[in-house]
Amino acid sequence: MTPARPVHRRAPFALLLPALLGLAFLVLPLVGLLIRAPWSDLPRQLTTPEVWEALRLSLVCATAATGLSLLLGVPLAWLLARTEFPGRRFVRALVTLPLVLPPVVGGVALLLVLGRNGIFGRWLDSAFGITLPFHTSGVVLAEAFVAMPFLVISVEGALRAADPRYEEAAATLGASRLTAFRRVTLPLIAPGIAAGSVLAWARALGEFGATITFAGNFPGTTQTMPLAVYLAMESEPEAAIALSLVLLTVSIAVLAGLRGRWMSGS
């Protein structure tokens, strides 16, 4: 089962050149960000309360959106992986749709359904006085909408890879299906859930289109880091670069945290 040792030969030029171009294409913009960063001015740029407000809001919302995705997404993944029902393939396609849907379309759709005049939003407003747009909960919903599919796909894959016979064994020993899920399945697929959570969290952190469309833009309530970067770019590019550096640092931290899990290629 040991993998064949790669034979060391010169990579053909026709592959090497586009490969290096591709590498440069992905890395150079980030290098540019570092070169153009207003390093001397950076402490002043990054210590303004607005930056911390936006960063705090981003971290809180991304974490809440991941939590919501876990709460709803893991059972959804289980449903897709472990049960048979008519139209299951169609349901899976629907679940993956937000992956490829432009987030701004998601924002428009959310606004039409959950906005103050939306199909459900109207009822939420009149019955409970709850309006989701322009509120931090709106940001969480918008982020969960775009991030949850990442978690569902990841967890579903883990479920399919996990041997169902362990669950069957638990069932023959008298465990209910729910107990088997809690005590056997969840520990089995924990790595998949962790990986899916990180993916969803990172996606939520970078969410822009659905957030600005559905939740609006106000510092401290709905203005997350990507929105702050976008608006700063219009008036104060240095501030936008500084904010981008913060997001870049967070992204690198996420990758570093995943190093053991993914960077090794397993």
Add this chain to the structure above:
Amino acid sequence: MSITVRRTALAVTALALAAGLTACSSSSDSPSAASSSASGPKLSGTVTVFAAASLKESFTELGKKFETAYPGVTVKFNFGGSSALAQSIVSGAPADVFAAASPATMKTVTDAKAATDPKVFVRNTLTIAVPKGNPKHIAALKDLAGAGYKVALCAKEVPCGAAAVTALKAAEVNLTPVTLEQDVKGALTKVELGEVDASLVYKTDVIADAAKIDGVDFPEAAKAVNDYPIAALAKAPNADGAAAFTAYIQSADARRVLTAAGFQAP
């Protein structure tokens, strides 16, 4: 099992790609086709105009008139928040003409030597946009500060937001909006959708959307009048077209259209 997952993902991706491709091909007008039928002296090709969002209706009409006056010329518009437009011009966007909603945003462009000698061609004042029939009986600026009102303003980076700050200061009204929009049309749409109760927009925007929106004038608006400058850009790909369009916007013919839209003469 994982093959079906992959196939679904592939199908969805293919669908999304196809949608994107058709969208691209349908929007690719060929300027060469237009210029080949040119009969005017030397004007031909496409004139690309970056204009403030509040100019959308009047400039679209003026663009058509300009195309009629100069057969063979196509006018293409990019409407948006003046600050974002100014930023993209400074960053090298291939535009011929810039029409801004404030001298401050035009200054971004002239400071970068991307244009010289801008001319003010109209002025615009703010008004309170409310849903048709003014269901919440808003009569003055100070009403908006009352509890229970949701108000959208433009972000202070864009001209309508800067004017709103000036007007609110003049009226000594302390107002916390629920969202800060990227351009004036965004603030107007939030009223149209019923997501907010009012927003501060230009008089011209209310006139353009009279079927769904009512305007409530307030005296402090006189202290926040915005001058609209226009300039042909230094690096205009179509310099002759840029000069002709800029001159046309300042003509008596164009003035009639702009006045009918609610703009004031400078």
